[in-house]
Amino acid sequence: MSSDPPGFELPLRLFLAFRVIIDDLHAELDAQGHPDLRPMHGFVFQAIGPDGSTAVELGRRLGVSKQAAGKMVESLERMGYVVRTSDPDDARRKIVRLTERGVDALARSARIFDRIRSDLAGRLGPDRLRALEDDLRAITPADLWRLDMPGWFGTS
């Protein structure tokens, strides 16, 4: 009979597993022509969505102030991943949209994530991977995109 591991191991392993996957993703993105993307950017792209968004909306979704969201957009605009256009129906709003390059990064990310997942299925076995995902779903909130991560990743 083996004894229980200390309680602090699980959260550490969860975080390490996250890091391993994200590091893999960004090594690939780097190799595929997106060396400047940082982990945070994926969340921002996702929050922008296919129809675009505004800085205020973005801030709400990401859990930061509208000013912080505005700075993020500015930086992504400089990198060529988003553009800001004015809303014809509301002169106050400026709609942030992904550029072709932004869409490309998002598509590549999706493909890389799927490749990583199938690697893991190969290592753990498909059933164990399923069970892992099921268990994680059981202990996390349902809403995947309510992450509220402010300065967790360097966005420089």
Add this chain to the structure above:
Amino acid sequence: MSSDPPGFELPLRLFLAFRVIIDDLHAELDAQGHPDLRPMHGFVFQAIGPDGSTAVELGRRLGVSKQAAGKMVESLERMGYVVRTSDPDDARRKIVRLTERGVDALARSARIFDRIRSDLAGRLGPDRLRALEDDLRAITPADLWRLDMPGWFGTS
């Protein structure tokens, strides 16, 4: 037959699970007299270790510059969690040690982590929790404490 989930779900769930546990920990620490501790601090305490450490060593272990490590120590010293004493064998070194309060925080953290783990064992079942931990061990590096997290958590 159900289809595979998109590859991006797993890393998100891993991160969310980590967040859920860490948020739980710090809500408890808050209630038990350590409201100022932030997630990063646990890693710093661990890096200091029972025999103390120096700022340079700390920086190496945490993956930050010695100056950044020094600032962390300064802040923890102001909060009463560590003290700096001079090394009698080497007048250059100042050894950082946990205070009684620091040791208390570490002991409480360990107890809270164990409580959280047993909660999870109740929700998933002990076997599923074991399997989860085994699978995570399989996909993460063996060395738990080589985390290299610089500004991942707010330390304020």
Add this chain to the structure above:
DNA sequence: CCATATAGTCAACGAGGTTGTCCGTTATGT
């Protein structure tokens, strides 16, 4: 004995977050 390496500290800077303020535009209520 002197050259080099190490520990700590100070200063300047940058990234990225915050709050407060202001302006122009839209929505609302009487």
Add this chain to the structure above:
DNA sequence: ACATAACGGACAACCTCGTTGACTATATGG
């Protein structure tokens, strides 16, 4: 219809926490 409130965006000042560079004091080894 018009006064007022709410909203979106931008600007400024500030904070925290990381960085690099320079400098001092102490060890250490040829």
